[in-house]
Amino acid sequence: MVRVGGTLVNYIWDFSAVFSHADLLILGLRNTVLLAIVSIAIGLAVGLALAALLLCQYRVPRYAALAFVEFYRSTPPIVHFFWFYFALPVLFNIEMSPFAAAVLALSTQSSAFYAEVFRGGILSIERGQREAGSALGMTKAQAMRRVVLPQAVARMIAPLVERSFELTKTTALASTLAFADLLYQAMMINSETFRPLEVYTLVALMYLILLTFASALARIGERRAARWR
Amino acid sequence: MNKPILSVTDLHKSFGPQHVLKGISLDVQAGERIAIIGGSGSGKSTFLRCINFMEMPSQGRIALDGHSLGSVKQTRAGETRVNYAERELCQVRARVGMVFQQFNLFPHMTVLENVMEGLVTVKRAAKTEAREVALSQLTKVGLSNRLDAYPSQLSGGQQQRVAIARALAMEPEIILFDEPTSSLDPELVGEVLRSIRVLADEGRTMLLVTHELGFAYHFATKVIFLADGVFHEVGTPEEVLKEPKQQKTKEFLRRFNEFAF
Ligand SMILES: Nc1ncnc2c1ncn2[C@@H]1O[C@H](COP(=O)(O)OP(=O)(O)OP(=O)(O)O)[C@@H](O)[C@H]1O
Ligand SMILES: [Mg+2]
Numbered sequence: 001m002v003r004v005g006g007t008l009v010n011y012i013w014d015f016s017a018v019f020s021h022a023d024l025l026i027l028g029l030r031n032t033v034l035l036a037i038v039s040i041a042i043g044l045a046v047g048l049a050l051a052a053l054l055l056c057q058y059r060v061p062r063y064a065a066l067a068f069v070e071f072y073r074s075t076p077p078i079v080h081f082f083w084f085y086f087a088l089p090v091l092f093n094i095e096m097s098p099f100a101a102a103v104l105a106l107s108t109q110s111s112a113f114y115a116e117v118f119r120g121g122i123l124s125i126e127r128g129q130r131e132a133g134s135a136l137g138m139t140k141a142q143a144m145r146r147v148v149l150p151q152a153v154a155r156m157i158a159p160l161v162e163r164s165f166e167l168t169k170t171t172a173l174a175s176t177l178a179f180a181d182l183l184y185q186a187m188m189i190n191s192e193t194f195r196p197l198e199v200y201t202l203v204a205l206m207y208l209i210l211l212t213f214a215s216a217l218a219r220i221g222e223r224r225a226a227r228w229r
Numbered sequence: 230m231n232k233p234i235l236s237v238t239d240l241h242k243s244f245g246p247q248h249v250l251k252g253i254s255l256d257v258q259a260g261e262r263i264a265i266i267g268g269s270g271s272g273k274s275t276f277l278r279c280i281n282f283m284e285m286p287s288q289g290r291i292a293l294d295g296h297s298l299g300s301v302k303q304t305r306a307g308e309t310r311v312n313y314a315e316r317e318l319c320q321v322r323a324r325v326g327m328v329f330q331q332f333n334l335f336p337h338m339t340v341l342e343n344v345m346e347g348l349v350t351v352k353r354a355a356k357t358e359a360r361e362v363a364l365s366q367l368t369k370v371g372l373s374n375r376l377d378a379y380p381s382q383l384s385g386g387q388q389q390r391v392a393i394a395r396a397l398a399m400e401p402e403i404i405l406f407d408e409p410t411s412s413l414d415p416e417l418v419g420e421v422l423r424s425i426r427v428l429a430d431e432g433r434t435m436l437l438v439t440h441e442l443g444f445a446y447h448f449a450t451k452v453i454f455l456a457d458g459v460f461h462e463v464g465t466p467e468e469v470l471k472e473p474k475q476q477k478t479k480e481f482l483r484r485f486n487e488f489a490f
Contacts, residue, residue, distance in 0.1 A: 131283055132333035136347035136399060137323025139315060146350050150337045228337045228379040 017193040018202055028185030029206055035099065035181060036168040039106035043167065044160075046107060047114025054119045065115070072112035078173050080105040085177050098179035102171070110167045117163060121156035122148060154226035161218040165211055182206060232295055234259045234434060235280070235403055240289035242275050249275050251458035252289070257403065257436070262429055264445035264466070265438045267455035268481060273438040276455065277405045280436070281325040282318045286311075293321060294402070323351050326401030330408040332388045334380040340367065340391050341376040347399045359398075366394040370424045386417030390424050397428070404428065406437040422448075442485060446470050454478045 018025075053065035072080075085101035088094045096104075125148045133143030175184035186203040190196050233256035242250040249272040257263065267273050278284040280291065282298075290311065291298050298321060299311040335343050344363035348354040354362070367373045370390035380388050389409055396404055406425065410418040422444050428435065429448055439445055445452055445466060452469040454462040454477070462469050462478045473479050 126333075128329060128331050128333040129335065132329065132335065134319070135281060135283065135322055135327040135329075136395070137319045137351040138347075139319055142350055146346065147335055151335075154337070226337075228339075228381065 011197070013198060014195065015198045015202065017195050018189060018198045021189045021193070024185045024189055025182070025202070025206070028180060028182035029210070031099075031180050032168070032171050032182040033210065035102055035106070035171045035174060035179070036164075039103050039110060039167060039171070040164050042103065042107035043110035043114055046111035048118055050111055050115035051118035051122070054115060055122065069112040069115055072109045077105065077109055077170050078176065080109055081173050081177060098174060098177035101177055102174035102179055105173075106167055106170060109170075110163060113163045113166075114160065117156050117159045118152075120159075121152035124155055125151050150225075154222070154229075157218065157222040157225055161215070161222075165214070168211060168214075169207070231258055233257055233292075234294055236292040236295075237280065238290045238292070240276070240279060240291070241287045242272070242279055242284060243287045249458055250279070253458075253460060255453075255460070257434060259402075259434055260432045261434055261451060262449050263436045263451045263453060264449035265436065265453045265455055266440070266442065266445060266469075266481070267461075271455050272458055273455055274407050277327070277407050277436060277438055280403075280405060281322050281327055282313065283327070285313070293324065319351070323347070323399055324402050326396030326399055326404040328389070328392050328396050328404065328406045328409050330411050332380070332385070332392045332412075334388055334392055334395070336380050339377050339379055340372060340383070343380070343391055344395045344398050347395065352399070362398050363394070366397045367391070369397070369427060370394045371420075384417060385413045386420045389413065389421045393421075393424050393428075403434045403436065406435065406439070408438050408440065410439070410441060440485075442470060442482075454481065456481070 050065050050068065053061045054069070056062050056065075081102060084096070084104045085098065088096065088101075129147050129151065130143050133147040134140070138146065171181055172183040174181045175187065178184065182203055186199045190199045193199065235255075235257040237253060237255040240250055240253040241248070253276060255263075265273050265276065275284055279286045282291075298317060299313040302310050302312050304310050335346065338346060341360070341363055344366055345356070345359040348359035348362060349356060364373060364376070367376065370393055372387060372390055372394065375383065375387065380391070383391065393409075409425065410421050413421065418441070422441065425435075425437070425444075426448065437445070437448065447466075449466050452464060452466050453460050454469055454473070454475070456477050462473060462475045468474075469478065470482065473482060
């Protein structure tokens with residue numbers, strides 16, 4: 001029951017029209033997952049490289065990476081979607097599919113956030129750990145690989161998962177480029193069935209189930225990475 | 230006298246404008262046990278850390294087994310500088326063991342893995358061989374029954390004994406101890422000191438920074454009082470701790486023994 005303007009309205013839920021378009025929703029879910037996974041993968045790789053620059057002892061690469069991170073931290077994601085999709089063709093004559101533009105926008109933005117997580121994780125390991133490694137005769141690279149990273153990764157998992165969830169929800173912006181993600185499919189179904197409550201409730205549920213599932217996986221991973229705690 | 234296994238010549242160390250070590254020279258013979266005492270902030274840790282290049286000396290030379298470390302370069306201004314290659318420093322550190330005040334065990338590795346780590350990663354020993362060495366060192370410090378424990382499951386005294394085993398596993402020619410008992414509860418100090426005494430009985434060469442003057446007295450073959458960035462007084466434990474000649478040493482010991490009974 002919903003109260004509208006002081007009177008009680010009996011809304012009759014009816015999912016049948018929506019369910020008849022289930023195939024469209026499944027396709028949307030598939031596209032959303034695909035977009036998220038590709039963007040997360042690229043974002044992690046670029047983020048790792050950025051973190052290396054942020055931790056670099058030379059000033060120029062460090063400041064360049066810092067500027068990149070700052071830029072993405074202080075601009076709204078939808079601007080990046082529009083920029084890659086509409087500005088690149090005009091400026092550089094680079095045409096790309098909505099999917100490619102969305103991947104670019106999402107992965108560059110998240111790489112900036114991932115980089116911060118990587119950097120913070122590595123810096124959070126006490127100096128004594130690295131020193132204990134080098135006191136044994138390890139090279140800097142060995143101390144990083146054997147001592148610092150295994151501990152840092154355990155601390156990074158939770159914030160990385162958090163960022164990835166954020167990214168997965170941001171994939172919905174790809175619908176503004178007419179990419180057939182979950183939200184876009186929902187809008188299509190809605191314009192045919194005029195059942196917005198059912199459509200968007202169902203879509204919200206699908207996001208919820210997707211992310212809950214991912215969250216359970218992440219928790220298992222985190223426990224594995226930090227058995228020693 | 231034999232050839233020293235460690236020789237420090239005119240060592241200086243500054244942190245920015247702060248001149249901490251002001252020209253220290255020391256020859257260490259094999260089997261010597263040197264206790265270094267001195268006030269807080271006098272540069273005891275800095276001195277130890279320069280020996281295995283955890284800190285880079287600002288000036289001076291360090292020689293291990295007669296080989297001078299680093300290579301001398303002339304700067305354009307005509308000054309001489311000593312350059313060190315990372316490879317050389319890693320080799321030196323593998324030959325000089327260090328035990329830290331805060332233990333610095335690797336928390337993500339078990340006791341056994343901690344002790345095997347240097348052998349496997351640095352010396353590239355086979356796992357089975359490393360395990361054997363680690364096991365015998367852990368037996369020596371009395372922890373062969375906690376092989377699969379993680380450091381977080383051990384007491385401070387146990388952790389420090391693992392750290393000693395970890396350093397020993399590398400078969401270092403010299404072991405540096407930087408206040409190994411200072412962060413331990415008083416009742417745990419004894420077990421760590423006992424482990425160190427076992428090493429003394431084996432005839433190992435050791436440098437120990439400590440505030441445990443009683444232990445220094447029984448343990449050391451030589452005691453050094455560090456003050457104002459130089460070795461203020463050097464001698465046998467008897468000489469430095471019982472009959473100090475320098476006024477500063479006397480005052481330090483008096484302050485230290487103020488509440489002795
Ligand atoms: N990495 C560093 N950067 C700047 N200053 C430092 C650094 N390490 C040590 N110092 C300074 O050098 C001086 C000597 O420090 P050091 O740790 O060697 O003293 P210590 O004799 O070991 O003292 P304590 O008994 O408290 O351990 C101190 O004034 C300290 O502040
Ligand atoms: Mg100290």
